[in-house]
Amino acid sequence: MIRAPSGPSKGTGPSIVNISRRGFLAGAGAGALVLAVGLPRLTSAQEQKAFGVDAMPNGWRDDPRVFVAIAPDGIVTVTCHRQEMGQGVRTSIAMVVADELEADWSKIRVAQAPADEARFGNQDTDGSRSLRHFYMPMRRAGAAARAMLEQAAADRWGVPVAELRARNHAVVHEASGRSLGYGELAAAASALPVPDRDRVRLKDPKDFRYIGTQNVGLVDNWDITTGKAQYGIDTRLDGMLYAVVARPPVYGGKVVRFDAAETMKVPGVVKVVPIDTPTIPSEFAPVGGVAVVARNTWAAMQGRERLKVEWDDGPNAGYSSDSYRAQLEQAARQPAKVVRAQGDVDEAMGRARRRVEAEYYIPHLAQAPMEPPAAVARIVDGRCEAWACTQAPQVTRTRLAEQVGLPEEKVTVHVTLLGGGFGRKSKPDYVLEAGLLSKAMDGAPVKVTWTREDDLHHGYYHTVSVERLEAGLDDDGRAVAWLHRSAAPTIGSIFAPDPKHELPFELGMGLTNTPFDLPNYRAENPEAPAHVRIGWFRSVSNIPHAFAIQSFVAELAHAAGRDHKDYLLELIGPPRLLDPVEIGDVWNYGESPERYRIDTGRLRRVVETAADGIGWGRQVPRGRGLGLAAHYSFLTYVAVAAEVEVASDGGLSVPRVDIAVDCGPQVNPERIRAQMEGAVMMGLGLVSTAEVTFRNGRAQQDNFDSYELTRIDRAPGEIRVHLLPAADPNMPLGGVGEPGVPPVAPAIVNAAFAATGKRIRSLPVRGQLAV
Amino acid sequence: MVNLTINGTTHAVDADPDMPLLWAIRDLLNLTGTKYGCGIAACGACTVHLDGQPVRSCQTPVSEASGKAVTTIEGVGGQVAEAVQAAWIKLDVPQCGYCQSGQIMSAIGLLAENRRPTDADIDAAMSGNLCRCATYQRIRGAVKEAAKTLGA
Numbered sequence: 001m002i003r004a005p006s007g008p009s010k011g012t013g014p015s016i017v018n019i020s021r022r023g024f025l026a027g028a029g030a031g032a033l034v035l036a037v038g039l040p041r042l043t044s045a046q047e048q049k050a051f052g053v054d055a056m057p058n059g060w061r062d063d064p065r066v067f068v069a070i071a072p073d074g075i076v077t078v079t080c081h082r083q084e085m086g087q088g089v090r091t092s093i094a095m096v097v098a099d100e101l102e103a104d105w106s107k108i109r110v111a112q113a114p115a116d117e118a119r120f121g122n123q124d125t126d127g128s129r130s131l132r133h134f135y136m137p138m139r140r141a142g143a144a145a146r147a148m149l150e151q152a153a154a155d156r157w158g159v160p161v162a163e164l165r166a167r168n169h170a171v172v173h174e175a176s177g178r179s180l181g182y183g184e185l186a187a188a189a190s191a192l193p194v195p196d197r198d199r200v201r202l203k204d205p206k207d208f209r210y211i212g213t214q215n216v217g218l219v220d221n222w223d224i225t226t227g228k229a230q231y232g233i234d235t236r237l238d239g240m241l242y243a244v245v246a247r248p249p250v251y252g253g254k255v256v257r258f259d260a261a262e263t264m265k266v267p268g269v270v271k272v273v274p275i276d277t278p279t280i281p282s283e284f285a286p287v288g289g290v291a292v293v294a295r296n297t298w299a300a301m302q303g304r305e306r307l308k309v310e311w312d313d314g315p316n317a318g319y320s321s322d323s324y325r326a327q328l329e330q331a332a333r334q335p336a337k338v339v340r341a342q343g344d345v346d347e348a349m350g351r352a353r354r355r356v357e358a359e360y361y362i363p364h365l366a367q368a369p370m371e372p373p374a375a376v377a378r379i380v381d382g383r384c385e386a387w388a389c390t391q392a393p394q395v396t397r398t399r400l401a402e403q404v405g406l407p408e409e410k411v412t413v414h415v416t417l418l419g420g421g422f423g424r425k426s427k428p429d430y431v432l433e434a435g436l437l438s439k440a441m442d443g444a445p446v447k448v449t450w451t452r453e454d455d456l457h458h459g460y461y462h463t464v465s466v467e468r469l470e471a472g473l474d475d476d477g478r479a480v481a482w483l484h485r486s487a488a489p490t491i492g493s494i495f496a497p498d499p500k501h502e503l504p505f506e507l508g509m510g511l512t513n514t515p516f517d518l519p520n521y522r523a524e525n526p527e528a529p530a531h532v533r534i535g536w537f538r539s540v541s542n543i544p545h546a547f548a549i550q551s552f553v554a555e556l557a558h559a560a561g562r563d564h565k566d567y568l569l570e571l572i573g574p575p576r577l578l579d580p581v582e583i584g585d586v587w588n589y590g591e592s593p594e595r596y597r598i599d600t601g602r603l604r605r606v607v608e609t610a611a612d613g614i615g616w617g618r619q620v621p622r623g624r625g626l627g628l629a630a631h632y633s634f635l636t637y638v639a640v641a642a643e644v645e646v647a648s649d650g651g652l653s654v655p656r657v658d659i660a661v662d663c664g665p666q667v668n669p670e671r672i673r674a675q676m677e678g679a680v681m682m683g684l685g686l687v688s689t690a691e692v693t694f695r696n697g698r699a700q701q702d703n704f705d706s707y708e709l710t711r712i713d714r715a716p717g718e719i720r721v722h723l724l725p726a727a728d729p730n731m732p733l734g735g736v737g738e739p740g741v742p743p744v745a746p747a748i749v750n751a752a753f754a755a756t757g758k759r760i761r762s763l764p765v766r767g768q769l770a771v
Numbered sequence: 772m773v774n775l776t777i778n779g780t781t782h783a784v785d786a787d788p789d790m791p792l793l794w795a796i797r798d799l800l801n802l803t804g805t806k807y808g809c810g811i812a813a814c815g816a817c818t819v820h821l822d823g824q825p826v827r828s829c830q831t832p833v834s835e836a837s838g839k840a841v842t843t844i845e846g847v848g849g850q851v852a853e854a855v856q857a858a859w860i861k862l863d864v865p866q867c868g869y870c871q872s873g874q875i876m877s878a879i880g881l882l883a884e885n886r887r888p889t890d891a892d893i894d895a896a897m898s899g900n901l902c903r904c905a906t907y908q909r910i911r912g913a914v915k916e917a918a919k920t921l922g923a
């Protein structure tokens with residue numbers, strides 16, 4: 001929709017280059033000859049079906065010369081083309097390469113790729129797909145490099161390569177007892193042709209030494225714990241200027257006039273620069289305003305405070321959360337665009353013994369990564385360079401080139417560590433601001449820092465939704481008819497004139513692919529116009545869909561007088577493989593519906609595992625309750641069982657959570673656990689405090705005092721992560737970064753109901769549990 | 772000019788006396804381990820030690836820090852700091868890592884005063900430090916691990 005795929009580059013064949021020239025290799029000495037960094041050869045992306053990574057802009061590459069460099073001292077540098085934001089991808093990608101390479105982990109280093117999808121393949125780090133999409137290409141890259149090292153040793157010794165084995169950073173000829181280290185073989189290996197990918201011998205998964213087995217530790221741990229890790233906001237260049245921007249308080253607003261006289265009196269302020277307001281939809285364009293450029297961040301902030309700006313608030317000045325919620329509720333109470341239909345819901349509803357209905361509200365959210373958006377850009381001799389904490393390097397590069405008026409090949413985007421992303425940093429407006437301001441300052445390096453207030457006031461917010469559910473129950477309390485109306489502004493509204501309906505990728509996040517065994521099912525999607533920038537937030541539309549559906553299942557179980565777990569399992573139905581397209585989801589996270597069926601047996605298993613973990617059915621003390629929820633998202637199955645305690649003043653605490661996850665084959669189990677722990681905490685935050693509200697088009701939360709994140713003293717007493725082993729090591733991988741979040745909030749709310757009999761249908765809970 | 776003693780070295784910095792220590796450290800002295808997160812002492816990412824006590828550098832004007840010993844994450848050392856950093860690595864606490872300098876500075880502050888913190892002590896000492904990745908379970912574990920090392 002937003003990025004036209006560009007064709008892959010023609011390869012130039014293998015060559016030996018001095019990699020240190022490219023600034024890639026931190027761990028090797030200058031002048032190290034390495035497995036050369038040639039241009040990638042053509043990949044086969046276009047001759048395959050367009051699913052998964054093949055359908056992504058610029059597809060994938062698996063050329064070892066792009067991803068693996070071996071120095072004479074044996075140090076292996078793996079280039080990671082996916083962005084690190086806490087999911088551990090720099091470690092996990094390196095584990096995959098190192099395993100197939102048969103490398104010694106202590107000799108592995110990781111370099112971060114700059115923005116260059118023609119060279120590296122797709123770099124958009126979102127959608128929980130780094131390993132899902134690049135597990136196999138990275139395995140092949142590692143295995144091909146191993147084959148080249150083996151061939152180099154065979155050539156050196158004049159023996160058939162079949163007699164050799166690579167083992168722990170050396171190639172060994174057992175018959176003669178000879179052995180050569182990787183460093184000794186690197187130069188010769190780099191001169192060899194890259195073996196054909198179809199003939200690259202991959203390891204048998206039972207021989208993996210890193211993948212799915214040991215915890216190798218995080219490659220960035222030392223830098224992080226000693227303060228050396230470099231995030232976007234930490235970039236520093238000689239002569240750098242510092243900027244903050246006064247942006248229109250309402251999306252689409254404009255500067256009428258401004259007075260910078262007082263601003264210019266602040267010591268250190270250098271210049272003020274007006275920024276045009278873009279037309280809506282503005283995609284990733286800066287939202288406009290007035291920038292204050294200074295000698296340090298504090299001076300820029302002080303200068304901004306003294307700026308007098310008169311704003312024209314524009315077309316969204318009337319946006320207020322209270323009235324918009326009422327509008328969504330009205331929309332959800334009327335027939336709307338049908339997005340999925342099975343059987344005859346109206347007929348079945350008509351003959352049902354009883355009907356249950358409920359409306360759920362999930363507010364706007366801000367990603368609020370701890371590192372706010374920040375970037376540095378400079379323009380020297382017709383070349384623009386940027387340093388950015390971005391999830392989307394390539395689109396950043398493309399848009400930055402347009403912004404500064406240079407061809408893309410004259411623009412370099414260096415990717416730093418991200419101090420959290422959660423979807424916010426998929427949108428590079430802040431990098432474009434840096435480019436624009438550098439240009440205004442004659443190419444001087446300019447760092448743009450967003451304050452926390454900027455982050456909360458000018459975000460790409462998680463959508464806001466009203467989810468209305470109706471069910472008809474038969475004499476036995478079984479659901480025989482199900483109607484779900486989901487009303488929420490769409491992310492599509494930042495890219496095109498507001499479609500006013502959720503797009504297939506949003507509907508496919510837990511609405512059109514709900515795998516319930518229901519004869520009569522209909523999902524509808526009323527119109528919902530957008531008045532702010534809507535953007536991806538970790539787990540995206542799965543959050544409202546899962547909250548509503550998994551709360552409603554508990555409500556139905558209660559109405560039917562049944563055990564919630566039994567009722568949920570009955571709705572999921574017997575173990576079976578569902579074709580997502582057949583049940584109504586044409587998107588399927590971009591993956592092949594044949595390759596990724598929805599396996600209700602796996603969903604049942606995570607429910608049972610989480611329930612067993614918490615001790616489902618046990619007696620709990622007064623004021624406590626157990627709750628359950630399950631959700632399939634990002635091709636991964638997750639269930640959460642929570643024990644909550646509600647104090648007499650309504651205060652909610654969570655002594656324990658059991659979270660069960662089946663994501664297929666696991667690369668880095670330790671990081672999967674970490675992602676699930678974080679997901680539980682983020683889900684708890686959705687229940688307890690997370691909400692951005694608008695009045696007169698303005699976000700009303702300013703900082704962490706009013707947009708409260710979960711703190712350690714509210715964290716669950718214990719989180720137990722249950723990783724279900726993959727049935728087959730060769731089955732396709734599911735996602736990990738996002739699928740943990742959606743079932744958490746409904747599990748907690750269901751537990752609160754069990755504890756108190758009070759049903760929370762509107763997030764966050766705030767005072768709703770107070771007597 | 773304001774004299775600031777950071778990690779044992781005294782610097783004369785050209786800063787407005789009201790400038791928060793955070794920005795003097797980051798922009799004028801190029802020590803970027805101390806992070807900006809909120810500017811209102813609500814997140815703890817900017818935590819440094821002032822004469823050994825954890826403070827939020829975003830709410831500490833340089834005039835107040837002058838004449839005192841400022842320690843940042845780059846300058847910590849000694850038994851407690853080493854135990855904390857080792858525990859952080861052993862338990863793989865970090866996710867994105869951005870808040871962890873501040874978390875570590877707070878944890879060092881806690882263990883310097885209290886070698887045997889209870890769960891409640893840990894929550895109380897660490898509740899000023901936000902982590903959006905929510906590594907709290909491991910932070911609790913790592914503080915206990917460091918305490919164990921120090922008590923051994």
